[in-house]
Amino acid sequence: MAPRVSILMYHQVGDFPPMKAHRANYCDHRRFARQMGFLHALGFEVLDLDQALAGLFGEGPPPARSLALTFDDGYDNFAEYALPILTRYGFTATVYAISGWLGQPIQWYGQEPGRARPRLMDAGRLREIQAAGMTIGSHTVTHARLAEIGPEAKRRELTVSKATLEDLLGTEVRHLCYPFGSFDLDAVRAAGETGYVSATTCLRGPATAADHPLLLPRKAISFGDNLLGFAWKLGFKQAPKPDLVAWRQRLSQSPVL
């Protein structure tokens, strides 16, 4: 079997009343603790994205039971709820920060009535979680839909967020996540030109050696996933989704780098 790594996608982890919309944006912290405990009990190795890339595209196969954890947007509740649980098991994760909105409440989608707009981590918090072993990646400057903006705006979103975060963190920012899973071939090309070594999408499936490192699929863990659903998503048997297959083909026909 070709080398593969499941890259799990989370957004918020915390204590939430049940919601009808955007369920993949929430994970109950008790459920999250059980999920991480399950990975630990089964001997899963949690890789950072550089290790995952090396396993998929470089040094040779990642451990059979390995995965990577990603958290989009960089919510304050990552530090409050997810970090202590990750630390308990010695797990690492990548948090994708929106460089223009650090320390601010999230702005882009209408929350359900009565639900507060969650705040994003500020630079100090990002430095703290980095010091605790997490990797910070870019989620652009303004959480832009990259497929819907022009080439110059695209490049600005990618370069300014990288430079801003690098300045704040004092480390190289190598990993990107396309906001809303929105990208096109030019965005992928621009990501490579800007110096990102990986970029994650909302395309579904395990990441394999057949993927392009700037177009990595993930598996969203949703509010409704109990431990059984979580365990199912760790499995490698699901066939790649048609949109993922189509993008692989498009990339192979028009190489971006």
Ligand SMILES: [Zn+2]
């Ligand atoms: Zn996002």
